[in-house]
Amino acid sequence: MKNFFSKKAMRVVLILVIVLAVILLSRLIMGGGNVVTGSVRFITSPMEKGLGWFVDRLEGIYDYMYRYDELKAENEELKARIKQMEAEVRQSEATNKENAVLRELLNLSELHPQFTYDIAAITSWNSSTWSSSFVINRGTRSGIELFDPVITEEGDLVGQVVEVTGTSAVVQTIIDSAASVGAYISRTGITAVAEGDYFMMQDGNLKLSYMPDGTEVLNGDTVLTSGVGEIFPPDLVIGTIVSVTTDESGFTVYGIIKPGVELSSLTHVFIIKDYDYTTD
Amino acid sequence: MRKGPVYGIISHILIVLALYLLQTAVFSRLRINTAAPLLLPLAAVGFGLFEGGFKGGVWGLICGVLCDISLGDSGLLFTVFLTFAGFFTGFLSEFFLARGFPSYLTMSLLTLVLSVLLQLVGPHFYRGAPLAVLWKPALIQTIYSAIFIIPVYYPIHRATRASRRVRI
16 A cells, blocks of 8 residues: 555656646746646647648658649749740840940030041950950941041040951050050140050050140149041040159150040940031 | 861861950950960961971961951961961971970970060060060960960860871
8 A cells, every 4th residue: 555655646746747847837938828728739839840840841742743743834934934034134134235325325426516426336356465456346338437536425535447347447545555646634735645655555554745844744634635637536535644754764754644444344436437627 | 987077177167266266355355464365376386286287387377367367466477477387386296296295385385485576576676665664465475375275285186186197
């Protein structure tokens, strides 16, 4: 009897302690409400979650096995829709680009009504280390002629046509060592010559030479075309002075011009086929 | 199946075309300072080395014409020079040079150095640019071009395999 009590009573006490502990824990964790429901849920919810995860996986496998064709068809349909949307985006991008180019052309025409333009795309850059030139997709059939000036949509000078065929032309940029442009400093009106130089070409710059003695040149001065020689129209932006220095002899002062145009990012240019000399 | 002469010509044309496009459309925009690599001289040397003087001269001429078009400012310099380079490499390979990578490397480096020296003639002697200004881009161009010796060697070696077999 004593033995019975000791064994049975201990078991009962142990069970009661566990039940009470569960109830207390469930109350603590899950809050108020029905004690029985709360306790049951406290115990079963982790199992339910585990089972749910397992069933989800099983459903996935089931879907894969039995709804494979359906999913495949859906996948293909989605792929086709993505392709269609990508094509629409591409079309939209192309249209936007075209719009931008036409807008630039319109702005340019408003800015310089005296010019007759044509727009051209750059097809390739010449691969010489010793010169800076590129090929455009316009030639004599589009009315392009030798020495036609080439500018950007903002009216910045890019260079001039130095070779022309029926459907293409080579444009020598202003930083090319053979390039030479009549120029003046907009702040003072003093004329000089902007010319390419092998050394400065390596940094994408050009040189402002043949300035009169005592010329005051400051960093940041804007250099424009003078129109002398009637190859380049006047008042096109060549660039800005970034440095003033003297040559090796120490007697001749020259300025270093950073071009107004970022040559490496050019994709299309405007060729001035004709301009009215009398307007400016 | 034995590959016929048409296959050889097509593979040669494809190699030359690929190098021209890489030189003109790709690496002319991927410059180091102002230097862009020359790839077509490597083809002229390769064809000369593996196919002998005559074919080397012919393919050198084609590479030279394309190189002059690609450079835009060299007149007929490379048309003449690469014809000569292809022929001369072929001539040497027929009598003195082993037809392998060491010979190709040596002749390619020599051709690249001569190419850049020839390109300096105009700027230095006719336009008065000092060598102190010109040496840096010249060196970069030579090294930049030399990087392509190994990638160009393998397709040329493969494309000229048929010619080598016939010669042996």
